[in-house]
């Protein structure tokens with residue numbers, strides 16, 4: 001196990017030497033500092049688990065002012081690090097002030113070795129639980145975004161049930177997986193399903209949309225950063241690899257990762273080691289990687305846009321999710337599932353599909369796949385006046401009657417914005433319609449809206465599209 005890092009800060013060389021021997025004997029890695037400047041320099045440069053801090057650095061002062069100022073700068077540089085101050089005897093007030101400024105504990109000089117070691121051990125444990133809570137808070141944020149985590153995966157058609165069987169068979173292994181399929185076919189949901197069926201199910205499932213990360217933030221997003229590593233790094237932050245430790249890391253839209261970043265990803269996947277940006281502590285990446293894409297990665301390799309060695313590393317096994325039109329037997333069960341969801345959400349009384357509406361659902365091509373089906377049913381639930389959804393509520397009637405006119409265009413020609421819609425509501429609706437128009441093609445939709453790829457993906461995430 002990696003040694004815990006302790007900084008011993010005191011201007012008295014004899015004290016530093018004694019503490020160094022004591023800590024070293026207990027297996028801690030020590031660094032020493034004998035001036036305020038040195039402490040300030042070291043805490044900005046290196047990660048420490050604990051600082052043992054003297055309160056006075058000039059022989060003629062006993063006020064503790066230097067120690068108090070140092071506590072603030074250590075706290076600023078390393079919010080989670082434990083600080084134990086060493087005070088002269090009977091300086092209770094100073095100890096209290098130190099604790100108020102962020103020190104975690106204090107010990108009076110001269111100290112008893114056993115007592116100091118027990119304080120150190122205790123504070124290191126508390127520091128670990130603070131790091132753990134920091135991670136948990138970030139996890140919770142991620143989890144809130146994916147409340148659909150363990151929803152039922154519908155696969156009643158022969159092609160989808162065969163695909164699901166293969167997925168569940170490999171779930172238990174540690175093989176990396178690439179999931180291919182058109183937009184909206186259910187690749188992300190399948191990745192979650194695989195995670196839930198794996199031996200890592202109790203650990204985190206962390207999803208990253210590779211298209212949504214601006215190139216300049218790639219390393220910080222994936223590997224984390226330490227405070228001050230760059231202008232906007234106001235606090236330490238764990239990256240996705242760290243958050244997914246012992247769990248599953250889902251790299252969505254993997255084809256969108258720029259070539260320059262592919263090498264960095266490959267290095268971590270091969271060595272299983274990474275460092276936070278600006279940090280020097282090497283961490284181990286114990287993650288199972290699942291990727292998804294609607295692109296042909298082999299073709300991208302041939303075109304020189306995707307690294308062959310990265311594809312080998314990622315593709316332990318390939319799974320392809322069929323388009324919805326190729327799995328007719330899934331359409332009605334999926335429509336029923338969506339109906340239930342939207343009826344609950346909009347607090348409507350029970351609603352059913354008419355026979356004609358079911359026929360319309362079956363006759364449509366679903367270029368936007370399950371996602372388009374969900375939007376279609378949501379619209380229908382909102383528009384439906386009575387207890388039965390009719391073909392006209394689905395707005396697919398035109399297609400069925402005219403044999404293939406584009407329903408999305410029909411929907412688009414009917415754009416109306418209620419007077420009580422917020423700007424966000426309007427933006428969401430425009431994006432949905434534009435996605436329909438471009439049949440789920442993200443790049444063309446983003447272009448038509450005048451958005452960069454990452455700005456577009458950020459909006460998709462914001463509106464959970």
Ligand SMILES: Nc1ncnc2c1ncn2[C@@H]1O[C@H](COP(=O)(O)OP(=O)(O)OP(=O)(O)O)[C@@H](O)[C@H]1O
Pocket residue numbers: 148151152153154155181182183184185186187188189190252292294334337370371374
């Ligand atoms: N087999 C299924 N059973 C139930 N719900 C499904 C199924 N497939 C997809 N869905 C739902 O359809 C929506 C779109 O699915 P998902 O986001 O997994 O698609 P995707 O292929 O990852 O899309 P994209 O390529 O655009 O990222 C989600 O709300 C998901 O829950």
